[in-house]
Amino acid sequence: MKRSLSILIAVLIISCKGNNEGTNKVLPIDKQATEETKKLYANLFNIKDKGFMFGHQDDLAYGVEWKYEEGRSDIKDVTGDYPAVYGWDIGRIENNADKNLDGVPFDKMREYIKQVYDRGGVNTISWHINNPMTGGDSWDNTPGTVASILPGGEQHEKYKRWLDSAAAFLLSLKGSDGKPVPILYRPYHEFTGNWFWWCKNTTSKEDFINLWKFTVNYFQEKGVHNLIYVYNTSDANVNTKEDFLAYYPGDNMVDMVSFDIYQSGGGEKQDKFINDTKRLVGIIDEVAQERSKLSAIAECGYEQVPYEKWWTETLMNSIGNHEISYVLVWRNHGWNEWMKPPRMHYYAPYKGHQYEKDFIEFYKNNKTLFQQDVTKFNLYK
Structure with missing residues (x-):
């Protein structure tokens, strides 16, 4: 009851303010952004003091011991509700492949993204793009x-063709209303690490910034105006605000x-996670x-998730009172024989997980927003 009442009050406040007021004050960087993209951007500002949205990678595509079951989600199996944010990756679109690097067919991904938009959820996309110079994958970090x-x-024309393939996919994302689906787009993610070909150990600050600007401008020239651009570091090599903004x-x-x-891991590794997350949340909030x-x-x-109170204690305490838009956990692959050593690979609870009760308490917390919550906010109106 308390959770429902707080959401109702938030909806009434946003309705009284009027969503157009937010649109006039904050606009995405794309001056030709679609109306739905502008409204989503403004409304994300409007609701960030109500709590943070919970997200899950590939949530609708598969989970622990299931794949491509219509309407299914490990999060929904546990809570009766979907996440508010849904993560996708378009790695291998550059090869005009039928499936992405994790085996999700692009046709299915397009349909899932449509479903999310239709029910008022939020989609975010990353791109584990292959190395255009060597032919290797994203982790081929050749300088x-x-x-x-x-x-x-020498690879500029090839790369433009790859961007064309991505642009075509992004332009194909339409809701049942026929309008382009707004996407939180996160290019060249985790660049402060040392594992991808675009990371800072393989390139200069000037070249990274030029690549970012070229990508944004190229997509806009191709008529892609449904993107909200997300600058993304890893936790590696980011100790201060200056570190975070070094390649901004x-x-x-x-x-x-x-x-x-x-x-x-637990023990000292858990303490490190909490301390690092607190520091970084403080930096991005500032x-x-x-x-x-x-x-x-x-x-x-x-x-x-091998800790009984990871959701309600570790994660919640790490975020504290900072007003962030969302937190997304990675995918529920299930058994992964390719990992070393082979093991279960998942980051969200599934029905029957030993600590699913803690996630249900996390779900009930007034600061966490799931699909039913954000649907009430009418983020695209």
Whole structure:
């Protein structure tokens, strides 16, 4: 009752203020953004003091011991409700492949994204793009790749073709109303690490910023105006606000600031996760307020969630009272024989998980927003 009452009050407040008021005050960087994209952006500002949205990668596509079952979700199996934010990845779109790097057919992904939009949820997309210089995957971090795809580089024309494939997919995302689905787009994510070809250990600050600007401008030239651009670091090599902003491409190139962070064990590793998350949430909150941007934990989690109170204590305490838009945990792959060692690979609870009760308490918390909550906010109106 308390949760429902707080959501009702929030909806009434937003209705009284009028969504157009928010639209006039905050606009995405794309001056030709679709009306639905502008409304989503403004409404995300309007609701961020109501709590943070919970997100899950590939939530509708598969879960632990199931795949491609219409309407199913591990989150829904546990809580009776879907997440508010749904993560997708378009890696392999550059190859004109039928499926992405995790095996999700692009046709199915397009339909899932439509379903999310139709019921008022939020979609976010990353791109684990192959290495255009070597032919390897995203993790082929050969130095000089970024320079090779900038204007004048030997792989520039190839890279433009890859961007064309992505643009075509993004333009194909339509709701039942026939309108383009707004997307929180997170290019060149985790660049402060050292594992991708676009990471800062393989390229210069100037080349990274030029690549970011080129990508944004290229998509806009191709008529893609349904993107909200998300600047994203990892937790690696980010200790201060200056570290976080070191490769920042400018306020006219970024709509949202975010970071990715994972917990890798208990004890001291859990303490490190909490302390690092608290520090980074504080940094992005400060940056967001100073620059009138949104903020988020774009990826996080603890594989298999082997701690009884991870959701209600570890994660909630790490976020504290900071006003972020969302926190998204990674995918529920299930048994993964390719990992070393082979093991269960999942980051959200499923029905029957030993600590699912803690997630239900997390769901009931007034600060967490799921699908039923955000549907009431009419984010696209």
